[in-house]
Amino acid sequence: MCAIPTADFDHRSTEPREAPTSTWLTAREAAQYLKLRVRTVLLWARQGKVKAYALTGTQRRVWRFLQVDLDAAVMHRKPVVGSVQPSVLAKERRI
Numbered sequence: 001m002c003a004i005p006t007a008d009f010d011h012r013s014t015e016p017r018e019a020p021t022s023t024w025l026t027a028r029e030a031a032q033y034l035k036l037r038v039r040t041v042l043l044w045a046r047q048g049k050v051k052a053y054a055l056t057g058t059q060r061r062v063w064r065f066l067q068v069d070l071d072a073a074v075m076h077r078k079p080v081v082g083s084v085q086p087s088v089l090a091k092e093r094r095i
Contacts (some may be wrong), residue, residue: 025070030050
């Protein structure tokens, strides 16, 4: 008899619980999802701001992104807050 691990089993039913799945996205799809440019998403991937996975076996680096990783990166980013007073006074501004 085979034992079923308790972590993968829903005790309320006899069916095994579904593992949460995440969608794999290309750089273009990730940019559309985040409403950013593709170049920004790729830059963030190289800088480590967004968790990305590089595919091997290609001459150029090809990135893939998990949707849950993108959600986590957006949720942990600090909001941009504008200053209350302008940093340059209107009288002193030269164009």
